[in-house]
Amino acid sequence: MTILVSLPTSGVAAPGTDIVTPVSTPLGELPEKHSAKAARLLAAASELLVGRGARGFTVADVAQRAHVGKGTVYLYWPTKEDLLIGLIGRGFLSLVDDLIERLTEEPDLARPSRFCPMMLEIATSQPFIAALQRHDEDLLGILAHHPRSVALHDQLGPSAVLHAVLPIWRRHGLARQDWDIDDQTFALHALISGTALSLIGPAPAPVTADDPMGVLGAAITALLGTERATRKQIRSAATEIMAFLRDGHTAALAVIDPPRPAG
Missing domain, CATH: 1.10.10.60 (Homeodomain-like)
Incomplete structure (x- = not known):
């Protein structure tokens, strides 16, 4: 590097x-x-x-x-482009680091009903991740659709994380398995994306719930089913999720500062 x-x-x-x-x-x-x-x-x-x-x-x-x-x-x-891509990338690195730190301290946060609200809350607090989520060209300009921005979002955006962690949840008794995983992933993504856009979209919907993230957690449980995992299964799920996040951290670093030819 x-x-x-x-x-x-x-x-x-x-x-x-x-x-x-x-x-x-x-x-x-x-x-x-x-x-x-x-x-x-x-x-x-x-x-x-x-x-x-x-x-x-x-x-x-x-x-x-x-x-x-x-x-x-x-x-x-x-270039200015490299500097700005670096800012966006650091938002994703901060997201990953925060998730890993919290999961390390409290593996029970690997439960879908807790992980999804936590991830969304952290992601929407990062202004440049939120801007990518809502395709904010006024803020990001060409960066909104830049290949390196897209790569970061595809690796560590909420939808990418959900796509990676849903199979983990299914394996460890944290999500129902009587539903086609592609359909289940789509439904979960729709729920998370809709919640995100209601909070940080171009025209955010009025929030009438006293605890939107609590409502989201309950909706996740309604969608994925009762979390029946043992403590050992939850710890295993947390370990696997953190492994994915660490790989994402490495990939994000490569996007922020790609190898340059010698000389």
């Missing part, structure tokens, strides 16, 4: 050139883990993206808000 950083110790391109040369960073690590400047740039870009939309600002605006030179942005991200 690489980030872009100039060879001169001053952190600028060599005299007489506009070339910024990539150097390696540890695989699986993001630049903001070791660079306060990178962290400030991400925070600045996030604020501008939320406030103005993808079309409403430039790399120079990001640099100015982060109190660095414009060239510093390119030390970490070759």
Whole structure:
């Protein structure tokens, strides 16, 4: 995995050139883990993206808000597109990390009636995941349908997660098995997507329920059946779900910072 950083110790391109040369960073690590400047740039870009939309600002605006030179942005991200894809990707990484942390602390959250509301609540709190869910072109611009955005959503969006975890639930006594799995997946996806759009869609429906996520949990149980799993089965389900999420984390990192050819 690489980030872009100039060879001169001053952190600028060599005299007489506009070339910024990539150097390696540890695989699986993001630049903001070791660079306060990178962290400030991400925070600045996030604020501008939320406030103005993808079309409403430039790399120079990001640099100015982060109190660095414009060239510093390119030390970490070759293009504005890479920077913005990085923001979206970090939203998915945060979602995954949060889910893994909670499942580790409380495996009982692997129950469908608890997992689905938890996942949806975390996902809709991530502004860029929510924007992808509602296809918000005003906020995301071309990123709404960009291949790398689509790849992130296809790997770790709510529908992708549900498609992966439903077979786990069926194997471990957490979902009925007397229903064709494709039909069951479609019904579950429709329920989750409808709930999400009612909360964060372009024209959110008035929420009359006092506890929408509690209602969703009850609806999940009505759809999938009574959760009859033993504690051992629940722990096994949690372990398998976390394995899927860790694989997704790795895949998301590859989308955020794809390998670049040497030289």
